[in-house]
Amino acid sequence: MRKPKIVIIGAGYGGLMTTVRLQKLIGVNEADIVLINKNDYHYETTWLHEASAGTLHHDKVRYDIRDVIDRSKVDFVQDTVVEINKEGKKVILEKGEVEYDYLVIALGGEPETFGIKGLKEYAFGITNVNSSRQLREHIEYQFATYNMEEEKNDNRLVLVVGGAGFTGIEFLGELTNRIPELCHEYDVDYHKVKIICVEAAPTVLPGFDPELVNYAVSQLERKGVEFLIGTAIKECTPDSIIVGKGEEEPREIKAGTVVWAAGVRGNSIIEKSGFEAMRGRVKVQPDLRVPGFDDVFIIGDSSLVINEEINRPYPPTAQIAMQQGEVVARNIAALIRNKTELETFTFDNKGTVCSLGEDDAIGVVFGKKITGAKASFMKKVVDNRSLYMIGGVGLVVKKGKFKLF
Numbered sequence: 001m002r003k004p005k006i007v008i009i010g011a012g013y014g015g016l017m018t019t020v021r022l023q024k025l026i027g028v029n030e031a032d033i034v035l036i037n038k039n040d041y042h043y044e045t046t047w048l049h050e051a052s053a054g055t056l057h058h059d060k061v062r063y064d065i066r067d068v069i070d071r072s073k074v075d076f077v078q079d080t081v082v083e084i085n086k087e088g089k090k091v092i093l094e095k096g097e098v099e100y101d102y103l104v105i106a107l108g109g110e111p112e113t114f115g116i117k118g119l120k121e122y123a124f125g126i127t128n129v130n131s132s133r134q135l136r137e138h139i140e141y142q143f144a145t146y147n148m149e150e151e152k153n154d155n156r157l158v159l160v161v162g163g164a165g166f167t168g169i170e171f172l173g174e175l176t177n178r179i180p181e182l183c184h185e186y187d188v189d190y191h192k193v194k195i196i197c198v199e200a201a202p203t204v205l206p207g208f209d210p211e212l213v214n215y216a217v218s219q220l221e222r223k224g225v226e227f228l229i230g231t232a233i234k235e236c237t238p239d240s241i242i243v244g245k246g247e248e249e250p251r252e253i254k255a256g257t258v259v260w261a262a263g264v265r266g267n268s269i270i271e272k273s274g275f276e277a278m279r280g281r282v283k284v285q286p287d288l289r290v291p292g293f294d295d296v297f298i299i300g301d302s303s304l305v306i307n308e309e310i311n312r313p314y315p316p317t318a319q320i321a322m323q324q325g326e327v328v329a330r331n332i333a334a335l336i337r338n339k340t341e342l343e344t345f346t347f348d349n350k351g352t353v354c355s356l357g358e359d360d361a362i363g364v365v366f367g368k369k370i371t372g373a374k375a376s377f378m379k380k381v382v383d384n385r386s387l388y389m390i391g392g393v394g395l396v397v398k399k400g401k402f403k404l405f
């Protein structure tokens with residue numbers, strides 16, 4: 001009898017979790033498992049702010065996918081997904097195509113620029129290993145050039161971060177640690193550097209506990225960050241941003257580096273493949289399947305799950321993506337064993353910790369508010385836990401964060 005073919009696209013948090021759970025749950029005789037990813041490595045998206053600021057080497061944030069999958073059970077294909085033909089049950093790749101009986105879409109998200117002019121062209125993003133390397137090298141280039149140029153252009157040393165959400169704040173935390181090092185390395189006067197965070201919402205870290213937000217803001221301000229809250233970026237040019245606040249006349253801020261960290265949408269493959277989506281994210285059924293397509297699951301940043309308590313979507317996180325991966329693996333195992341009852345996904349929020357640099361953070365863990373070294377310790381525990389869940393103790397030893405205090 002022909003074995004069913006399970007195809008997982010994307011080897012991020014959701015896709016890898018699905019794969020490692022499936023390889024344990026089902027036998028080689030029960031199904032073929034194929035994992036497809038653009039690169040032959042997985043990267044820890046939640047660590048990219050460190051690689052972007054230059055406080056952690058980019059090779060520390062990635063590891064070889066083949067090291068964590070069971071190659072006797074999973075066929076790994078390194079290729080880029082171009083489109084999904086859901087009617088023909090095929091995934092179209094750059095170098096070929098793969099048919100499936102069950103498909104798990106775990107392609108992650110893309111930056112949402114809300115149509116703001118110039119952002120795509122001129123702002124840097126914190127989205128993958130290469131964008132992080134590009135940003136880190138650009139910042140270094142600005143410092144090196146400032147040092148070398150005869151007529152000093154002080155605007156080179158102005159860094160703007162668009163967005164005071166999780167990614168923006170975590171990046172600012174790293175940046176404020178890195179800047180004194182860069183000043184020292186490139187003989188630049190620290191007082192010449194300006195770091196500005198522009199946020200359109202009326203608060204930093206919307207949705208976070210106000211006391212913790214105050215802590216984060218005062219720590220970052222103490223380290224030199226200027227916050228422009230309730231202020232929208234209207235346009236980005238090659239050497240500036242145009243900002244506007246309420247009725248005030250828009251003004252230009254000259255900057256050598258602009259980073260856009262203010263929004264995530266689903267992967268563009270979703271809309272390109274004709275799935276009904278909101279900002280590229282598909283509202284999945286409670287069993288994580290796509291309405292109308294019983295053989296297609298979507299998880300992670302390209303999926304949308306409603307938090308019934310507040311009737312709003314959960315923000316996309318690695319925590320959700322991994323929990324979804326576990327449920328999808330069990331649901332696919334049930335389907336190939338001809339069971340019709342599938343598990344419903346419910347998010348078990350274990351807490352959130354937002355880092356403010358190497359040794360500072362804020363968070364709510366098991367319902368308790370924490371700050372400073374304690375929160376920073378918890379952040380590293382969370383980071384190591386995700387390595388453990390995917391690659392066991394071996395991966396934690398190889399890639400884990402051990403400077404806990």
Ligand SMILES: Cc1cc2nc3c(=O)[nH]c(=O)nc-3n(C[C@H](O)[C@H](O)[C@H](O)COP(=O)(O)OP(=O)(O)OC[C@H]3O[C@@H](n4cnc5c(N)ncnc54)[C@H](O)[C@@H]3O)c2cc1C
Nearest residue numbers: 010012013014038045080081107108300301316317318319
């Ligand atoms: C700086 C930063 C800090 C964050 N901090 C936290 C945090 O502390 N806690 C938390 O829970 N979340 C955090 N997040 C959010 C979290 O990283 C994402 O929600 C999570 O990565 C989503 O997982 P995913 O499996 O959907 O996608 P990803 O982990 O992004 O993986 C997607 C995979 O798909 C691959 N891929 C994409 N397109 C294609 C294609 N066309 N063909 C083939 N392969 C493709 C990619 O290469 C990648 O391997 C943070 C995000 C950022 C940027």
